[in-house]
Amino acid sequence: MANPYNENNINGIINLGTAENKLNNKEILEKINEAHGKCQDKDLSYGTFSGSEKTRSNIAKVLNRYLKPKEEIKASQVFVGNGCGPMVDMIGTVLSNEGDAFIVPEPYYGGFNGDLATRAGVEVVPVGHTDDDVLGVTEEMLEEVYAKNKDKIKGIIIANPNNPYGRTYTAEQLLVFIRFVNKHKLHLISDEIYALSQFRDTLDGKKSDFISVTSLDLPDPSRVHILWGLSKDFCMNGFRIGAIISRSLPVISALKAYSMFCCIPGSYDTMIENLLDSDEWIDNFVSLNQKRLNDNYEKITDSLKKHNVKYVDANSAYFMWIDLREQIKNVFPNCKSPAEAEMQFWERLLNNGVYIAPSAAFYATEPGYFRICFATQWNILSLALERIYKSF
Amino acid sequence: MANPYNENNINGIINLGTAENKLNNKEILEKINEAHGKCQDKDLSYGTFSGSEKTRSNIAKVLNRYLKPKEEIKASQVFVGNGCGPMVDMIGTVLSNEGDAFIVPEPYYGGFNGDLATRAGVEVVPVGHTDDDVLGVTEEMLEEVYAKNKDKIKGIIIANPNNPYGRTYTAEQLLVFIRFVNKHKLHLISDEIYALSQFRDTLDGKKSDFISVTSLDLPDPSRVHILWGLSKDFCMNGFRIGAIISRSLPVISALKAYSMFCCIPGSYDTMIENLLDSDEWIDNFVSLNQKRLNDNYEKITDSLKKHNVKYVDANSAYFMWIDLREQIKNVFPNCKSPAEAEMQFWERLLNNGVYIAPSAAFYATEPGYFRICFATQWNILSLALERIYKSF
Known part of the structure; x- marks a missing residue:
């Protein structure tokens, strides 16, 4: 991004568009640097490509504790690679042919x-x-x-917690997806990369907790594949560490055929082994993160209410969906279309020094909404909100 | 590899098959750890994906000093990714369609x-x-x-210094390739990943130095693309850091469209910036490595001569091509074919505790040759040689 905000450029653009959590940099950097500066002989050699045994068993351990799967996740069911974006590419590659498709609930990441x-x-x-x-x-x-796309549909892909809404799916809704893929012999890809970032246990006043698809009764576990990684729950986007968890041996075997192209480097195995080794450290980090996310969520929703900005209630991840349809209409009453008005308002926001992601970035059918990321220090976040309100 | 040799398992298999240079672990680890344990806020965020400006300009600087290109390599002509294997995949992807092909001189990597x-x-x-x-x-x-494959040939791919021979191409030979690709409007991919590992300046008694294709008169520089990385010349296979250098803006642009899937992590940018920053450190490391490679080459060729093992003279990289046709024939006089005899002899070597790569791994047309890597401490290398001689 050109002209980014920082302490030496306070008129620069504040980025609340990219899904990055900056609330725990100090804690995570301390932990990373503990292991990161201790590269050994083995790190210089070719590694295992799909994650060391220890890395995969540590990831399995974390997921078994937090996702509470019906059937324990084994290290052999974990494939580690260079970030969740590449893991979406990889799971798509092994489950599909060119021209195939996945159903995705819109708006979507x-x-x-x-x-x-x-x-x-x-x-x-x-x-x-x-x-x-x-x-x-x-x-x-x-x-x-x-029915309209029978020949090419290979399955459903969802993000749970959902992106852009920051909301968790109910068990009932997940079972609709599960029954559907099972009925048609398709696959369900559940991107659970925000699984450990649930910061409240209600949605719209109703009790709502994150439920992993792995924790439900699956008629055919080999048709359900989940994605996770360290980018979001451990605030490490730049490290490019993602994982596919699959109960299907053919899927894991197929992924391994590509692992040379999407592996994490050997020194990262060493680092992850240290990072995910202590349950106590993980629990402390996760709950500290959740507390900080909740603090920011309370502050931002208080502020939005005061400024009459409607929003969709969120309980997880670190963004929310705000409804600026009225405000946009007031500012650009004569626009050709709501989509064009959204784009013009987005430019207005950028000119006022704040970047939030417009609904078009999530292929939403109804324009006028924006996704706002709130995992930024409050002094910066509140400055960004002022810049948004100033744009009304 | 099952049952690998190490100091606690001296009867395990010594690996002289994988192209790894273990002669400089101490020096490179010191340098890596100097920067590796200092991750900063920026390393947690999404990076530039195709290498930071500093990483790319440092790589360009190294290559300008060692490859002596006719036209200076600019940072904008460097695309950085997760190892040279993935970079072969990427350059193949952007230059070709499925079913296309590259001519490769055999035997080949x-x-x-x-x-x-x-x-x-x-x-x-x-x-x-x-x-x-x-x-x-x-x-x-x-x-x-x-003529036989006109429809699918997109170019030529070579490794210079050559793998498996450990020999450098002459300017005259490179010009044959260059003229050919130019005549037919094809591309030349020159994998120069061992460019800084020339340890002698003769081949078969004749003066022979490494010559990069970039140092020659190129009728169309946009048809010549080179590969390089830190895996070989800096002994960092496990770190997965490779690069494509191309004078073609469309090629670089096309590569960038894929960079999300093959980027190096942000903390590696920080590490590489430090690693490649000092020309003096690089020159010292490179010449120390070359001296050590030469020492080992002299020792291994002395030993091979004493044991009447024929070999092809080498001057670069850290492996050589040995001719065991006679020895194999003596041990397995009644084998159906030379190819089968090679496989049987390879198993015999493994059973005797040494792994070297058979000619079949390089798609050689004439069996009976092996590639032997010699960048291992002499006490281990000499033990491996004993195990080979014992197999005759």
Whole structure:
């Protein structure tokens, strides 16, 4: 991004568009540097490519503790690679042929599109949501989309916790997806990269906890594949460490055939082994992060309410979906279309020194919404909010 | 590898098959750890994906000093990614369509095959060599191969210094390749990953120095792309740091479209910036490495001569091509074919505790040769040689 905000450039653009959590840099850097400066002979040699035994068993351990899978995740079911974007590419590659497609509930994380299409040539086919629930997708809606694209649909891809909403799926909704893929012999890819970043246990006043698909009764576990990594829950986007967890031996074997192209380096195995070794350190870090996310969420929602900005309630990850349709209409009453008005308002925000992601970036059908990331120090976040309000 | 040799398992298999240089671990680890334990805020964030400006300009600086290109290599012509294997995949991907092919002089580095085929679906078509020169390929030989595969040939791929021979190409030979690709509007990929590991300046008694294709008169520089990385010359295989250097803006742009899938992590940018910053440190490291390689080469060739093992003279990289046709025939006089005898002899070597790579791994047309890596401490290397001699 040109002209980014920093302490020496306070008029620069504050980035609340990229999903980065900057609340725990000090703690995570301390832990990383503990192991990072201790490269050994073995790190110079070719490693195992798909993650060392210790790395994979440590990841399995974390997920078994936090995802509470029905059936324990084994190290052999974990494939480690260079970030979750490449892991979307890889799971798409091994499950599909060029021209195949996955159904995705819209609005959706825009990266799914590029990650599946760029190398694997796999498409996404959006499905809408019910009027009363932004994450609600009925069996009928899925069937309708499927009927139109039967030849190419290979499965469903979701982000849970959801991106852009920052909301967790209910067990009932997940079971709709699970039954559907099972009925049609398809696959469910559940991107659970924000799994450890649930900061509240309610949504719209109702008890709502993160539920991993792995914790449910799966008629065929080999049709459900989850993605996780250190980018979000451990605030390490730049380190490019992701994982695919699959109960399907053929899928894991197929992934390994590509591991040379998407492996993490050997020294990262050493680092991850240290990072994920102590349950106590992990629990402390995760709960500290969740507390900080909750603090920021309370502050930002207080502020939004005061400024009459509608938003969709969130409980996880570190972004939320705000509704600026009214404000945009007031500022640009004569725009050709709501989509164009959104783009013009987005430029206005950039000119006022704040970058948040417009609904178009999530292929939303209804314009006028923005995703705002709130995992930034409050003094910067509140300055960004002022710049947004100034744009109304 | 199962049952590897180490100081606690002296009867384990000594690996002289994998191209790893273990002569400078102490020096390189010191330098790596100097920068590696100092991760900063910026390393946690998404980086530039194709290498930071500083990383790319430092790589350009090294190559300008050691490759002596006719036209200075600019940082903007350097694309950095996760190892040279993935970079072969990437350059194959952007220059070709599935089913296309590159001519490769045989025997050749077997990785070219998998790196081009696995994701990109690109083939290699071998061309032989002249009777009097293991690296000699005439225009006529290239034309003959091309005529048979015209529709799919996209160019030529070579390793210079050559793998498996450890020999440098002459300017005259490189010009044969250059003229050929230019005549037919093809591309030359020159993998120069061992460029800084020339340890002697003669071959077969004749003055022979490494010459980069970039140092020659190129009728069309946009048709010549080189590969380099830190794996070999800096003994850092496990770190997965490679680079493509191309004068073609469309090629660099196309590569960038894929950079998300093959980037190096942000903390490695920090590390490389430090590693390649001081010309003095680099020069000292490179000449120390070359001296150590030369010492080992003198020792191993002395030993081979004493044991009547024929070999092809080498001057670069850290392996050589030994001729065991006679010895294999003596041990397995009744084998169905030379190829089968080679495999049986290879198993015999493994059983005797040493792994060297058979000619089949390099798709050689004539069996009975092995590539032996000699960049290992002499006490281990000499033990491995004893195990080889014991197998005769």
